[in-house]
Amino acid sequence: MLRTSLRSLAKPASRVSLRYYSSYPLSTTVTLPNGKSYEQPTGLFINNEFVPSKQHKTFEVINPATEEEICHVYEARKEDVDDAVDAAEKAFKGSWSTADPAIRGKALWNLAELLEAHKDTLAAIESLDNGKALQLAHGDVALVINYIRSCAGWADKLTGQYIDTGDTHHTYTKREPIGVCGQIIPWNFPLLMWSWKVGPALAAGNTVVLKTAESTPLSALYASQLVKEAGIPAGVVNIVSGFGKITGDAIASHPKIKKLAFTGSTATGRHIMKVAADSNLKKVTLELGGKSANIVFDDADVKTAISALVAGIFYNSGEVCSAGSRVFVQEGIYEEILKEFKAAAETLKVGDPFDLSTFQGAQTSQMQLNKILGYVDIAHQEGGRLITGGERLGNKGFFVKPTIFADVTPDMRAYKEEIFGPFAVITPFKTADEVIELANDSEYGLAAGVHTKSIDTATYVSNKLEAGSVWINTYNDFHQMVPFGGYKQSGIGREMGAQALDNYTQWKAVRIGLQKPT
Numbered sequence: 001m002l003r004t005s006l007r008s009l010a011k012p013a014s015r016v017s018l019r020y021y022s023s024y025p026l027s028t029t030v031t032l033p034n035g036k037s038y039e040q041p042t043g044l045f046i047n048n049e050f051v052p053s054k055q056h057k058t059f060e061v062i063n064p065a066t067e068e069e070i071c072h073v074y075e076a077r078k079e080d081v082d083d084a085v086d087a088a089e090k091a092f093k094g095s096w097s098t099a100d101p102a103i104r105g106k107a108l109w110n111l112a113e114l115l116e117a118h119k120d121t122l123a124a125i126e127s128l129d130n131g132k133a134l135q136l137a138h139g140d141v142a143l144v145i146n147y148i149r150s151c152a153g154w155a156d157k158l159t160g161q162y163i164d165t166g167d168t169h170h171t172y173t174k175r176e177p178i179g180v181c182g183q184i185i186p187w188n189f190p191l192l193m194w195s196w197k198v199g200p201a202l203a204a205g206n207t208v209v210l211k212t213a214e215s216t217p218l219s220a221l222y223a224s225q226l227v228k229e230a231g232i233p234a235g236v237v238n239i240v241s242g243f244g245k246i247t248g249d250a251i252a253s254h255p256k257i258k259k260l261a262f263t264g265s266t267a268t269g270r271h272i273m274k275v276a277a278d279s280n281l282k283k284v285t286l287e288l289g290g291k292s293a294n295i296v297f298d299d300a301d302v303k304t305a306i307s308a309l310v311a312g313i314f315y316n317s318g319e320v321c322s323a324g325s326r327v328f329v330q331e332g333i334y335e336e337i338l339k340e341f342k343a344a345a346e347t348l349k350v351g352d353p354f355d356l357s358t359f360q361g362a363q364t365s366q367m368q369l370n371k372i373l374g375y376v377d378i379a380h381q382e383g384g385r386l387i388t389g390g391e392r393l394g395n396k397g398f399f400v401k402p403t404i405f406a407d408v409t410p411d412m413r414a415y416k417e418e419i420f421g422p423f424a425v426i427t428p429f430k431t432a433d434e435v436i437e438l439a440n441d442s443e444y445g446l447a448a449g450v451h452t453k454s455i456d457t458a459t460y461v462s463n464k465l466e467a468g469s470v471w472i473n474t475y476n477d478f479h480q481m482v483p484f485g486g487y488k489q490s491g492i493g494r495e496m497g498a499q500a501l502d503n504y505t506q507w508k509a510v511r512i513g514l515q516k517p518t
């Protein structure tokens with residue numbers, strides 16, 4: 001995600017307009033760019049009901065492709081977060097956390113079925129709200145459905161252990177849920193991040209209060225209706241729309257929240273970890289920023305490597321924490337890769353997200369657009385060689401041309417700092433050991449890519465890379481059973497796979513003293 005030091009590049013978020021409504025509707029009809037309409041909930045989702053916030057304050061949600069207003073949603077303040085936490089605590093103390101786990105599995109399965117039934121609307125909402133290409137939003141929703149289904153399967157498989165400590169004791173362990181979980185998610189994959197948070201928390205028997213990002217609150221509110229319809233009891237899932245410093249802080253500092261899961265920038269992650277510690281030492285998991293290395297060796301299959309470079313940095317308009325934003329190319333193939341990568345970038349369709357042939361939609365906000373263009377200036381000043389792009393596309397909507405700078409060196413800011421846009425920097429290298437050193441010379445460690453036909457090179461390099469995910473001859477290639485998360489300052493904990501359940505359970509050891517019967 002973003003780095004605080006770069007905020008100076010961005011104009012203030014002028015897009016956000018606050019209003020006080022005595023009675024803004026709790027749902028509103030939204031007409032999509034494809035002419036279809038749907039009902040968009042706008043309230044806070046607390047106790048399985050949509051409610052206005054106590055102060056009746058709303059904020060504007062805009063379409064990044066047109067800069068026009070979609071609707072307003074209610075903004076949660078501290079008192080609303082308190083209500084949501086109370087509802088979640090009551091639900092946790094009810095049967096949700098203690099009943100047969102198969103009941104939770106069934107409810108999550110129902111939810112997956114409902115998400116599938118509503119998948120076209122969900123993809124359209126995601127594209128409208130975030131600006132991402134509709135064809136990619138369909139991919140996000142497919143991952144969401146697979147993941148919630150996977151979590152349904154985990155619900156009744158969290159087993160403990162019998163431990164043989166001799167015949168004086170009967171000793172066993174069991175996994176228990178933690179309680180009310182606070183969850184704060186970003187704007188680049190709004191529904192996918194919702195699923196990565198809600199799915200494992202519920203499977204393990206927790207209840208949640210989740211805050212969406214202020215620029216993308218719509219899909220989680222729509223999905224909340226499905227949560228209720230799936231038979232998930234009131235209070236188990238609570239969704240509060242709002243801003244980081246107000247709603248987010250109320251969650252991070254809440255004394256009744258026992259665990260905090262956050263995805264966002266490293267700077268914000270560092271801050272909320274302190275807040276979590278100072279309040280009640282919540283358990284914290286973080287999925288943070290990255291500046292991932294995508295490495296092409298001389299012997300790589302050029303076509304496969306180019307498609308991985310494109311997926312690495314232009315997928316989701318580059319708004320991906322694991323983006324392969326630092327491209328390293330071995331010197332024997334450097335000029336060929338530059339030529340092919342430029343050609344591929346220039347043939348990508350950028351523009352109207354609802355055009356199904358569009359690959360790259362709009363950036364999600366004016367702030368992001370400004371930040372990316374600011375880095376173009378910086379890269380020019382620092383002596384980078386512009387290969388393609390480097391400018392805004394059109395003057396309405398937050399579109400940027402896919403951008404590549406070559407001959408970038410490790411001292412340059414565009415090389416070191418997370419840009420979070422369709423902006424690749426390319427650096428040549430000679431040997432495997434040299435590129436390993438370059439790749440690891442970063443405060444981040446989220447992901448990496450290695451492109452080679454040699455199993456020796458692939459294994460040697462992937463073993464030495466300091467990254468939570470290494471993709472060989474592929475990139476940004478996710479699966480619900482494969483854990484994802486960061487080394488170093490890219491995070492704490494893993495999402496998806498069996499590891500995600502570790503974030504939402506705690507081990508209890510039970511030791512029963514035994515007497516010999518008389």
Ligand code: ADP
Nearest residue numbers: 002185186212213243244245248249264265268
């Ligand atoms: P970005 O700068 O890209 O918005 P952030 O890390 O700031 O990335 O935002 C990710 C999420 O963190 C969003 O939901 C945002 O509202 C929330 N957030 C931002 N600042 C804070 C904060 N001080 N406390 C809690 N949550 C925050």
